[in-house]
Every structure is written in structure tokens, then in C-alpha cells.
Amino acid sequence: MVRSGDCATGASMIQRAGGTTPKAMRCAVCDAELQDAVSDHSENQPYLGLEFFTYGHYGSAYFDPIDGTRLILNVCDGCAERLESAGQIRRIGQTHE
Numbered sequence: 001m002v003r004s005g006d007c008a009t010g011a012s013m014i015q016r017a018g019g020t021t022p023k024a025m026r027c028a029v030c031d032a033e034l035q036d037a038v039s040d041h042s043e044n045q046p047y048l049g050l051e052f053f054t055y056g057h058y059g060s061a062y063f064d065p066i067d068g069t070r071l072i073l074n075v076c077d078g079c080a081e082r083l084e085s086a087g088q089i090r091r092i093g094q095t096h097e
Contacts, residue, residue, distance in 0.1 A: 024049065025072065029079040049076040 024034040024046040037047040044051055053072045056064035063071055075083070083089040 024051075025074045027076040027079055028073040029075055029083070032076045032078075034074055034076060044072060044074065046074045046076070048078075049074050050080055 024036045024044050026033055027049060034046040034049045036043075037045045051072060051074055053070045054063070055068065055070045056066075058064060080089060084091070
């Protein structure tokens with residue numbers, strides 16, 4: 001299991017060549033500060049990270065609205081790689097089954 005603070009890539013995400021870019025949401029696993037991949041982008045577009053979203057899930061006691069509301073979270077690339085290696089993230093699809 002990946003715990004908060006396990007991600008070694010967080011510090012390198014704060015600055016990029018040419019300066020800093022606006023902040024995206026932080027990594028939900030290690031709390032690393034993520035930057036937006038595009039400097040003039042107003043949406044959450046994490047550089048060296050992934051955005052996940054859900055409109056809810058039948059069976060969740062926490063979040064299953066029917067109004068189109070969604071939850072969004074980011075996971076930095078380092079945490080995503082470790083989670084996949086630990087079997088906590090699965091790739092699905094034609095080429096990854």
C-alpha cells in the first residue's frame with residue numbers, strides 16, 4: 001500500500017524548465033503539489049500526474065448522486081506507478097487484459 005509521503009517525485013513537480021505553472025489539485029495519495037501541464041489552462045490538468053473522476057457508484061454510501069455532479073482527484077505519476085505495481089490499480093482494455 002502506498003502511504004502519504006512515499007512519493008519521491010513530488011518535489012520535482014513544483015518547478016519546471018522555464019519557471020512555474022499554475023497549480024493543479026494535489027496528489028490524493030502523497031499530497032505532492034502538482035502543476036498544471038498548460039500554463040494558461042484554467043482546468044485541472046496535472047503535469048506528471050493523472051486526473052480521475054467519478055459520477056458516483058451504485059453501492060457507495062458516500063457519493064452516488066443522480067444530478068451529474070462528479071468527484072475529481074489527482075494521482076501523481078510516481079504514486080500511480082507504485083499503486084499499479086502493488087496491484088491497487090488495474091489496466092483494462094483490449095491491449096491490457
